Amino acid sequence: MDEVLLGIDLGGTRVKTAAVALDGKIVGHDVRPTPADAGPEAIADAMAASARAALQTAGDAPARAAGIGAPGPMNWQTGVVFSPPNLVGWHNVPLAAMMRERLGVPCFVDNDANLACYGEFCFGAGRxxxxxxxxxxxxxxxxxxxxxxxxxxxxxxxxxxxxxxxxxxxxxxxxxxxxxxxxxxxxxxxxxxxxxxxxxxxxxxxxxxxxxxxxxxxxxxxxxxxxxxxxxxxxxxxxxxxxxxxxxxxxxxxxxxxxxxxxxxxxxxxxxxxxxxxxxxxxxxxxxxxxxxxxxxxxELGEDAGVVGAAMAARERLAGRE
Ligand SMILES: [Zn+2]
Incomplete structure (x- = not known):
């Protein structure tokens, strides 16, 4: 079974995850509501559940790493999200560390709009x-x-x-x-x-x-x-x-x-x-x-740009290139 990369988009209303093959093809998928009022731990749990569901739809492919798009502001290097206006009770949340603990693979957090751009750059209108x-x-x-x-x-x-x-x-x-x-x-x-x-x-x-x-x-x-x-x-x-x-x-x-x-x-x-x-x-x-x-x-990628970009950015960051 080929390894895949997880791309997770944390929106104010929903969590969207794709399992992405190394060539950019989406091979597994999950969307679920964001428990926006339930606090960071519950949201991280929902994101991890979404990631596992996406891997399951990809035929239980193993994940190499996960890229996570979140609303800013944040420190992308440490993976700490400061206080996004549409997520209640978030203040300096170490999202990358929390997700690593749940998924057991390296996790990287980035600004969601930047990741949509990166997705288009890799496999969409910017290729x-x-x-x-x-x-x-x-x-x-x-x-x-x-x-x-x-x-x-x-x-x-x-x-x-x-x-x-x-x-x-x-x-x-x-x-x-x-x-x-x-x-x-x-x-x-x-x-x-x-x-x-x-x-x-x-x-x-x-x-x-x-x-x-x-x-x-x-x-x-x-x-x-x-x-x-x-x-x-x-x-x-x-x-x-x-x-x-x-x-x-x-x-x-x-x-x-x-x-x-x-x-x-x-x-x-x-x-x-x-x-x-x-x-x-x-x-x-x-x-x-x-x-x-x-x-x-x-x-060209529509709503998939963010998750594809998250997955590809995770690959680059794992390799030390981003
Ligand atoms: Zn302004």
Missing amino acids: GVQEMCMLTLGTGVGGGIVVFGRLLRGIDGTAAEIGHMTVQRDGRLCGCGARGCLEAYASVTGLVHTAIEGIEAGSVTTLVAACGGNLHAITGKMVSDEATGGDDFAQWVIEETGDWIGVGIASLINLLNPERVVLGGGMIHAGDTLLNAIRSRAMKDAFEVPARRAQIVLA
Whole structure:
């Protein structure tokens, strides 16, 4: 029986595990709810149970190591997770050590957005290049950067917070407490904010009927649906959001000269309206040579990027390469 690597993604609502063969193929799988309010020990137990279930679906393959994606902030070298906002009662939790005790194999903890980027780099939209960055466009904006074929982590491991680049001085309040972050405009939350602002300023749109007149009930999907239905304002909201994402990407292109910029997360389902707006702004704002070089493409691994990246990062770290 061939050895496999475990990739475990600890989310606020669910734990997802894949048993990954050395060629990146997922050979076993498990998803279960995160007992988010039950504290670190119970969550580690759930993660270990998920890992064992994934190995079982892989025909009881033996695990060589486990990579774990967790929400930050954390010390990736010691595997201690500080205090993620969506996990109650977590404070300096030695997650890598706790998982090693439960699984009996080397365990490595990393930032979940970085690992999604690493997954795409190894086997998805970033394969074959050495320089790439990734934006995960969901409720927030996650980021990951690969330079020289390795994750860029920074001295404290906090690098690549692409969503928190300032794009507007004294701009919208961001979930992080600062103002004018890319995330406040370029996330689904930001998109909804843009829609509400526009309607409050007098724009006429079918969105008002779609949300039953309660603007705070507007969702990203509603905006997307009304845009598909031909509503001009909803289309504009998507273009405007793409424009903000393009502003952020233009800076990344000038800063990093990447070969590929990969876009993941739920928002990419908004389709060509969004993608065209992103590309057009990025090409317009960035320097010509790196702008011509950078391919802005959609992620390929979907929700598997995080677990595949976790497994591959564990392999590299076991070998002392990451
Ligand atoms: Zn922020």
